Amino acid sequence: MTGTVSSRGLDSHGHIAREGSLAGVADAFRPVVAAARDRIPGVFGTRLHSAYLYGSIPRGTARVGRSDLDLLVVLREEPADPDRAAARALDEALDRDFPQIDGGGTLLVGHARVLSDLERHDLGWFLACLCTPLLGEDLAAHLPRYRPDTLLARETNGDLALLLPRWRARIAAAEDSEEALRPLVRFMSRHLVRTAFTLVMPRWNGWTSDLREMAEAFGASYPRRAEQLRAAAVLGYEPSGSRAVLSSYVDDLGPWLAAEYTRVHGVKAARPDGP
Structure with missing residues (x-):
């Protein structure tokens, strides 16, 4: 996403600019993000397509001991119950191991769903504008630019x-x-x-x-x-x-x-x- 960002979160062409970045993660939360990046591939294996951060941590507004860790994980197929159980276990482990976060949640979605016409202005927009790439191919490259319409x-x-x-x-x-x-x-x-x-x-x-x-x-x-x-x-x-x-x-x-x-x-x- 390129272009100067306005005070209302739009670029110079009037599109919603992508918020958050890995560079904006505060020092206190960098070990949490690094652990999530290291653990996600082991949890989902070859089913993993990509993973993203969203929320206050990549926006740089998180508060130590008060903010949660929000993750979006895209799988190559639609998530099943074992995937959801694995995501809950990941969230619980990260929460237990890092006192600087207060809980967390991992959203699981399938690759095809993210890019579907039905989800283009909901889940697709969410990924393209509110999520920060953490692992794998960034699906924002396959999605349109969005206006606040x-x-x-x-x-x-x-x-x-x-x-x-x-x-x-x-x-x-x-x-x-x-x-x-x-x-x-x-x-x-x-x-x-x-x-x-x-x-x-x-x-x-x-x-x-x-x-x-x-x-x-x-x-x-x-x-x-x-x-x-x-x-x-x-x-x-x-x-x-x-x-x-x-x-x-x-x-x-x-x-x-x-x-x-x-x-x-x-x-x-x-x-x-x-x-």
């Missing part, structure tokens, strides 16, 4: 209405403890803030991964919901284990945002395996 908005986050029933079930099944509820608050806060941002992304005409900046961009267009989004952005970074917050997400903010998203951008193309 309504097509990208629809295909990235136009499925919130389908996700809300799953969220309600997860909340209902969760233990009523800080330890159990905090990860849900963190995950759902981040998802809602990002969805709210991509709702207004085309008119804001740019890209950011900063939750607070996302909330401010949204609030400029939807002032009545601005404080809700600012609060969600804070909880995305510093979550509390609040069932009341989760209830407000699935009973108020989430349904409103899903309806407004559909009105403005339409509904994301259906996936064979659901949202």
Whole structure:
């Protein structure tokens, strides 16, 4: 990805610039990244096509003891249950061995899916714009350049209405403890803030991964919901284990945002395996 990057994350041609780099990884996290690079080939063997970092570590904004390690692993075929079990074991081992991270998660996808027409403006965009190459061939070379338009908005986050029933079930099944509820608050806060941002992304005409900046961009267009989004952005970074917050997400903010998203951008193309 070439071209000067603007303050709103676009290059000189108006395309979303790829964020993050291995050079931007802070010294405290370099041993974690090196260990991930060393261990991934042994976990997936010849099934491995490529691997990527994403999130705060390659963006250089990670906090020691607070940030997680996010990995995307592309396999030559669609992942199976043994692959998922191996990925969980990898995440647990890295978390155990490196106190500078607070957990982690490895996303597994198949090579053909990343490059498919159906995923071009969702998973393909994610890899090309939000992921930093770590191992293997960089599939971004086979993907288009992306603009912050309504097509990208629809295909990235136009499925919130389908996700809300799953969220309600997860909340209902969760233990009523800080330890159990905090990860849900963190995950759902981040998802809602990002969805709210991509709702207004085309008119804001740019890209950011900063939750607070996302909330401010949204609030400029939807002032009545601005404080809700600012609060969600804070909880995305510093979550509390609040069932009341989760209830407000699935009973108020989430349904409103899903309806407004559909009105403005339409509904994301259906996936064979659901949202």
